[in-house]
Amino acid sequence: MEPLFEPIFTPEQLAEIKAYYLPHYIRSAVSPLVTLALLAFLLGGLNRPFYQGAQALASWMGRRGAFLRTAPVSRILVRAMDRLWGEPGWGTALLFALFIDLFSKVLYAPSDVYFDYLLEHRHGMSAHTPLTYAVDTFKSWSISAVAAATMVLGLYGLARRLRNWWLVLGVPVALLMLVSAAIDPYRKRVYFDQTPLEAGPLRTRITGLMARADIAFADVTVEKTSVASKRVQAYFAGQGPTRTIVLNDVLLKEFTEDEILAAVAHEAGHVNEPQWPGRIAAACCLVGLLFVIDRLLRLAAARRWFGTTQFADIRTLPLLSVLFFLLMTTAKPVSGAFSREREREADRYALRLTGDTATFRQMLVKAARVNKMDPEPPRWVILKGMSHPPIGERVAALPGP
Ligand SMILES: [Zn+2]
Numbered sequence: 001m002e003p004l005f006e007p008i009f010t011p012e013q014l015a016e017i018k019a020y021y022l023p024h025y026i027r028s029a030v031s032p033l034v035t036l037a038l039l040a041f042l043l044g045g046l047n048r049p050f051y052q053g054a055q056a057l058a059s060w061m062g063r064r065g066a067f068l069r070t071a072p073v074s075r076i077l078v079r080a081m082d083r084l085w086g087e088p089g090w091g092t093a094l095l096f097a098l099f100i101d102l103f104s105k106v107l108y109a110p111s112d113v114y115f116d117y118l119l120e121h122r123h124g125m126s127a128h129t130p131l132t133y134a135v136d137t138f139k140s141w142s143i144s145a146v147a148a149a150t151m152v153l154g155l156y157g158l159a160r161r162l163r164n165w166w167l168v169l170g171v172p173v174a175l176l177m178l179v180s181a182a183i184d185p186y187r188k189r190v191y192f193d194q195t196p197l198e199a200g201p202l203r204t205r206i207t208g209l210m211a212r213a214d215i216a217f218a219d220v221t222v223e224k225t226s227v228a229s230k231r232v233q234a235y236f237a238g239q240g241p242t243r244t245i246v247l248n249d250v251l252l253k254e255f256t257e258d259e260i261l262a263a264v265a266h267e268a269g270h271v272n273e274p275q276w277p278g279r280i281a282a283a284c285c286l287v288g289l290l291f292v293i294d295r296l297l298r299l300a301a302a303r304r305w306f307g308t309t310q311f312a313d314i315r316t317l318p319l320l321s322v323l324f325f326l327l328m329t330t331a332k333p334v335s336g337a338f339s340r341e342r343e344r345e346a347d348r349y350a351l352r353l354t355g356d357t358a359t360f361r362q363m364l365v366k367a368a369r370v371n372k373m374d375p376e377p378p379r380w381v382i383l384k385g386m387s388h389p390p391i392g393e394r395v396a397a398l399p400g401p
Contacts, residue, residue, distance in 0.1 A: 008368050008375050008395065020123045021374045025381055027115065035325055038107065042100065042318040047306050050099045051092075051315050058091035084157045093314035097152040100317060101145055125230050125372060132227060139190060152314065159297060159312035166290035174283035192228070194221040197247065202257050206245065206264055213268045213353055217243040224249050231371045234263045236271060243271075254370055255363070258356070262363040265353045269346030289327065293320060332385030339387045347394060357398055364395050
């Protein structure tokens with residue numbers, strides 16, 4: 001009997017895709033062990049030299065920059081930092097955090113270049129030039145350095161000042177998390193240009209589809225990701241008055257109007273998902289995590305781990321990384337399972353909305369081909385936390401003709 005549909009890939013294409021994914025799967029298997037080894041090395045071997053280095057550099061900078069304590073504008077800044085930290089020594093803490101951040105970035109850089117640049121180019125998935133890749137890396141390293149500095153000053157600074165710092169910090173940050181989805185549309189603009197989709201049949205049809213789905217949106221924009229990647233992508237960012245339908249320029253080039261509509265219909269399926277249970281759970285987890293950190297910091301101070309002399313000593317920072325790592329590693333299979341179920345439901349929603357299974361199948365198959373998705377990844381890779389069901393499973397789940 002002839003198969004009902006042609007397979008997603010020819011045997012040659014499938015072989016290439018398997019060759020593309022094999023290094024990813026190997027990395028996925030070994031990276032938890034590598035990360036744990038790195039953290040152990042940080043805690044056991046590098047903590048002391050990094051701390052001493054940070055102390056020496058901070059005092060050198062303090063001597064060199066003594067005039068900043070009296071200069072008009074910087075004087076206010078320095079005094080604010082002194083007050084926030086409660087005592088001198090914030091310079092050492094800041095530099096220690098930056099050392100650690102930079103150290104792990106440099107250590108992972110060869111693997112990052114291999115996976116994000118070389119392997120992507122070998123399989124024709126990347127449009128980066130060495131320069132644009134370097135610029136994007138610089139942007140993400142800078143963002144991560146600022147985040148590390150903010151976390152250190154916020155968490156350690158408050159922990160030193162207030163007994164119930166974990167509540168004082170946790171509650172507002174949790175509330176911020178609840179509303180942060182509203183600033184979503186602007187986050188990715190750090191990397192890619194976005195322009196409104198020009199008026200025309202596609203825009204009219206998307207507007208009509210959203211009207212039938214009863215979903216309000218602010219705009220449809222085109223994200224110019226083709227400067228970096230050959231992949232197609234569509235997503236909704238923000239919500240309510242800030243909701244933006246984002247299509248990338250590769251999608252507009254590769255997909256027919258009908259296929260783009262099918263992709264938008266899938267994304268629309270995510271809009272009506274109950275958002276609050278997940279958000280409230282995340283906010284509660286954050287406050288709980290900060291409480292655990294508080295207990296851990298008290299224990300470290302009482303036992304004088306890593307040469308710490310007082311509560312919330314910056315030398316406990318790698319210990320918090322271990323905590324984050326363990327939490328993420330155990331949470332990912334669970335959140336992945338929930339996410340895959342939401343994706344299945346969004347597929348079903350899209351079929352109900354458009355009533356066009358054939359085009360939806362075509363859209364999935366094309367996305368798989370353009371993005372070179374492994375139709376059948378190993379079971380353990382899925383269970384470890386894949387956000388989407390394998391494309392083979394999604395196509396197979398569609399109702400027959
Ligand atoms: Zn989805």
